[in-house]
Amino acid sequence: MRPGDTRAAGPALTEIEALRLDAEQAALILGGLDTGFLVRCVVPITVPDLAEATALDFSQTGHLCTALQAIGVLEEENGRYRLTRHYAALLTEGSDLHALNVLHGSAVRQRLFTTMFWPAEAGPTAFWHLDRADQQALASSVSVDPFAPYARSAVEGLIEGIPPWREAFGSGARYLELGCGLSGMLLTSASIYPGLHGVGVDLSASLIDIARARAVALGLERRLTFTVVDAAAFTDPEPFDVVLWSQDFFPAAGRKSVLANAYSRLRPGGLLVAPVLVPMSRPHDIKSALDTLLLQSWDVPSMTGAEVAAEVEAAGFTDATIHPRPFHTVVFAHRP
Numbered sequence: 001m002r003p004g005d006t007r008a009a010g011p012a013l014t015e016i017e018a019l020r021l022d023a024e025q026a027a028l029i030l031g032g033l034d035t036g037f038l039v040r041c042v043v044p045i046t047v048p049d050l051a052e053a054t055a056l057d058f059s060q061t062g063h064l065c066t067a068l069q070a071i072g073v074l075e076e077e078n079g080r081y082r083l084t085r086h087y088a089a090l091l092t093e094g095s096d097l098h099a100l101n102v103l104h105g106s107a108v109r110q111r112l113f114t115t116m117f118w119p120a121e122a123g124p125t126a127f128w129h130l131d132r133a134d135q136q137a138l139a140s141s142v143s144v145d146p147f148a149p150y151a152r153s154a155v156e157g158l159i160e161g162i163p164p165w166r167e168a169f170g171s172g173a174r175y176l177e178l179g180c181g182l183s184g185m186l187l188t189s190a191s192i193y194p195g196l197h198g199v200g201v202d203l204s205a206s207l208i209d210i211a212r213a214r215a216v217a218l219g220l221e222r223r224l225t226f227t228v229v230d231a232a233a234f235t236d237p238e239p240f241d242v243v244l245w246s247q248d249f250f251p252a253a254g255r256k257s258v259l260a261n262a263y264s265r266l267r268p269g270g271l272l273v274a275p276v277l278v279p280m281s282r283p284h285d286i287k288s289a290l291d292t293l294l295l296q297s298w299d300v301p302s303m304t305g306a307e308v309a310a311e312v313e314a315a316g317f318t319d320a321t322i323h324p325r326p327f328h329t330v331v332f333a334h335r336p
């Protein structure tokens with residue numbers, strides 16, 4: 001092939017073009033959500049009104065609407081643009097906040113994937129050693145936003161669907177979360193169940209700072225405490241009824257001692273909950289291969305629900321059960 005002759009590479013370049021278009025569409029949606037542009041299109045709006053509301057140039061507003069229409073986000077009728085039914089669903093219950101978190105997290109993942117090819121960047125870095133902004137973006141993308149209504153229905157739907165979890169939280173449990181990060185789960189659970197008292201533990205001081213501030217903003221600070229410490233070393237004189245282990249972010253080396261500590265912190269008969277947010281398929285499909293790549297860069301093993309269940313039983317927990325849910329799987333087990 002001569003330089004400049006792209007015929008032989010035609011099929012590959014067609015795929016690159018499709019990838020480029022996907023990435024650019026995601027960027028348009030991110031911008032439209034981030035700036036409030038799309039929220040203004042919940043009801044039909046003319047380009048001049050939209051330009052005035054967003055303080056954008058009139059012709060740029062028109063071009064943005066045309067592009068958003070082409071990718072199926074907006075539709076036009078009688079000179080007014082509004083969200084298509086498909087995308088209008090994003091604006092219900094604050095799901096747009098979750099969509100934004102996912103897209104911001106993806107931007108960080110894209111950069112991390114690119115730098116994995118640079119020799120100086122190679123080798124595992126613990127998640128909590130990433131810079132503050134990256135930690136926050138990645139943690140948000142796998143969390144729920146406790147201020148958004150969707151979080152309540154998502155968390156309530158999950159817990160209420162699993163009897164031992166529902167019974168424990170409904171009757172005022174002492175709850176420990178090992179690897180609480182931004183604490184979307186902990187804060188939302190405490191908002192739903194008024195008798196719940198919780199402790200969140202994480203090695204990331206910056207995520208714990210945010211979790212603490214959120215607890216105050218939600219009026220939950222009297223029932224929740226947060227500690228920056230290794231989950232393997234956390235102690236408390238009182239036993240817990242439920243321990244949730246955010247195992248997806250826990251490196252291989254420390255997992256046994258974290259599980260041993262979870263066992264010691266639980267009362268006999270207490271419940272261990274281990275969500276598998278990044279479900280693995282074997283052989284890997286694209287999603288699972290990319291997630292595995294990211295996890296291994298933090299020295300975290302990528303595991304299926306069945307493998308997490310076996311790991312938990314090897315640590316002495318009994319009756320491990322696996323509950324597949326639409327976006328993730330949850331493993332449960334008991335301390336005998």
Ligand SMILES: C[S@@+](CC[C@H](N)C(=O)[O-])C[C@H]1O[C@@H](n2cnc3c(N)ncnc32)[C@H](O)[C@@H]1O
Pocket residue numbers: 127128138139142143144178179180181182183184185186201202203204207229230231232246249250251254258
């Ligand atoms: C992303 S969070 C989990 C999200 C959380 N369940 C929520 O609802 O927002 C997982 C956390 O595990 C923490 N982690 C990993 N290993 C840890 C360890 N040994 N001790 C304490 N925290 C750890 C990471 O710092 C990360 O913040």
